[in-house]
Amino acid sequence: MKKLIIILIAILFSVPALAHKISAFLDVEGNKVTVISYFNDGTPIKNGKVEVYDEKTGKLILTGRTNNEGEFSFSVKKPSDYKVVVVAELGHKATAEVKASEFSGNQSVQVTDSTVNTEELRKILREELRAQLKPIHQRLLNIEMNLSKVSFTDIFAGIGWILGIFGAAALVYSRKQNGK
Numbered sequence: 001m002k003k004l005i006i007i008l009i010a011i012l013f014s015v016p017a018l019a020h021k022i023s024a025f026l027d028v029e030g031n032k033v034t035v036i037s038y039f040n041d042g043t044p045i046k047n048g049k050v051e052v053y054d055e056k057t058g059k060l061i062l063t064g065r066t067n068n069e070g071e072f073s074f075s076v077k078k079p080s081d082y083k084v085v086v087v088a089e090l091g092h093k094a095t096a097e098v099k100a101s102e103f104s105g106n107q108s109v110q111v112t113d114s115t116v117n118t119e120e121l122r123k124i125l126r127e128e129l130r131a132q133l134k135p136i137h138q139r140l141l142n143i144e145m146n147l148s149k150v151s152f153t154d155i156f157a158g159i160g161w162i163l164g165i166f167g168a169a170a171l172v173y174s175r176k177q178n179g180k
Contacts, residue, residue, distance in 0.1 A: 022048075023148050024086045024094040025141055028102045029130065034073045037066055037086040037094060042145045044070025048088045055081035055097065079103035 022045060027034040037045040048066040052074060053059065066072045066086070076082070079100040086094045104126075 021148065021150075022086065022088050022092050022094040023144065024084060024096040025144060026084060026096045026098050027137065028098055030104050030126070031077070031079070032073060032075045033082070033084070033098055034071060035066070035084055035086060035096070036141065037070045037072075037088070038145060039088070040149050042149070044068065045086060045088045046070065048072075048086050051085045051087070053083040053085070055083050076103070 021040045023038055023040075025036045027036065035050055037048055037050075039045060045066050046068050048070070050064045050066060050072045052061045052063070054061055061082070062074060064072050064074065072086075081100055082098050084096045084098065086096075088094075
């Protein structure tokens, strides 16, 4: 019976571990990557350690710290596949990946008006697209944050599972005691 109680206590104390889950979201613009990291409840990860690895070689490229909004930005010289790891307090980690195809390439644009050069046109288009897509990006981030939160339903379901397992164990134990 003591073993059963110890197991039950261990299970009950392991449930709050989900409350500290962290998430990381990457935003790529040109050759700049912005990491947005937050806890399950939407609180930004302040001063979290950020590690950027080359996905192909596994080599650590750079490290840094998130700001008070849970953000960290870096630029890459060469588009490649990168893995970004955010480490928060107590060792909680989130991993996100960015593929080389997400970086803007050097596609050629035909310009008929000679007063606007290709680079200026690209810059104008990028700025306009970013401004137009910013509300959508924010909504997606909010949706991701809400989906990663632990709800009361999740908590009650977890407690239900624990009680069910405890009940099954108590039934087996009582049958063993009655059988003796």
